[in-house]
Each structure stands twice: as C-alpha cells, then as structure tokens.
Amino acid sequence: MSGVNKGVQACINNKLGREIIFIPCSAHSFNLAVKYACDCGTEFISLFNLLQEIYNYFTASNKRHYVLRKELESSEFGLLVKSLANTRWVRVTWFYLTLIIKSSVVDRKF
Structure with missing residues (x-):
C-alpha cells in the first residue's frame, strides 16, 4: 500500500532515510478505472x-x-465458478475485449 503515513512506501522511506520513487501497479490502476466507470451504470451493477x-x-x-462443479467439468469449457474479484473480472473482460476487437478487424476485411 502506498499510504503517506503508514503504508509500505512510507515505511521504506523511513528505513532508507530518503524518499523513494513510487510506481503504481498498472493492473490495479486499470482495475480502479474500470470499476469507477462501471459504477455509474446500473446495468453493470445489476449484472x-x-x-x-x-x-x-x-x-x-x-x-x-459439488453437482455444479461436476457439470462444469464435463462441459466443453471445463469452467470453475469463482467469486467475483475485481482484478479477475477485469482480466477476463480485457481478454474478451481483445477477442472482440480482433473479430471485428477480421469482419472488416471481408
């Protein structure tokens, strides 16, 4: 955490006796941007x-x-149901977004 008073960055600054450069995690920054963008739409919240x-x-x-897991394992996708985690759904959404973009590029060629 990058808290000014008690975060990891502050602790390292105190131990080293100097200020270190803070580089935010791009995955978490992107996750926050998507989260705030989705919070404004009630459809996303409902989904x-x-x-x-x-x-x-x-x-x-x-x-x-158990029954659901067995059914999913026998499906062609072999999916596993997991709780929503912000970074997980952003990663999957990003993956499918790139596939959609690639398919639209292919559609334009024909």
Missing part, C-alpha cells in the same frame, strides 16, 4: 450483483457446489 448471488447460491451448499 455483477446477479453473478455474485448465483455464486453465493451454489457455494452455500456443498452438495449444490
């Missing part, structure tokens, strides 16, 4: 709330979670 509720439903019961 991610629904996804979290679905996850909560299946993980609340070991039996439901």
Whole structure:
C-alpha cells in the first residue's frame, strides 16, 4: 500500500532515510478505472450483483457446489465458478475485449 503515513512506501522511506520513487501497479490502476466507470451504470451493477448471488447460491451448499462443479467439468469449457474479484473480472473482460476487437478487424476485411 502506498499510504503517506503508514503504508509500505512510507515505511521504506523511513528505513532508507530518503524518499523513494513510487510506481503504481498498472493492473490495479486499470482495475480502479474500470470499476469507477462501471459504477455509474446500473446495468453493470445489476449484472455483477446477479453473478455474485448465483455464486453465493451454489457455494452455500456443498452438495449444490459439488453437482455444479461436476457439470462444469464435463462441459466443453471445463469452467470453475469463482467469486467475483475485481482484478479477475477485469482480466477476463480485457481478454474478451481483445477477442472482440480482433473479430471485428477480421469482419472488416471481408
């Protein structure tokens, strides 16, 4: 953390006795930008709330979670249901965004 008073950067500054250069993590900066952009749209909020509720439903019961996991493992994708984590959904969204952009480039060629 980069807190001014008690963050890691402040602790290192105090130990070294000088100020060090702060370089923010680009993945987390991008994650915050996407998070704030999505917070303004109620559709995004509703979608991610629904996804979290679905996850909560299946993980609340070991039996439901087991049955779902077996079904997903036997599917062609072999997916695993995971709780929403901001950096995880940003990474996946970025992955699919690049695929969409690539496919639109291919569409323009034809």
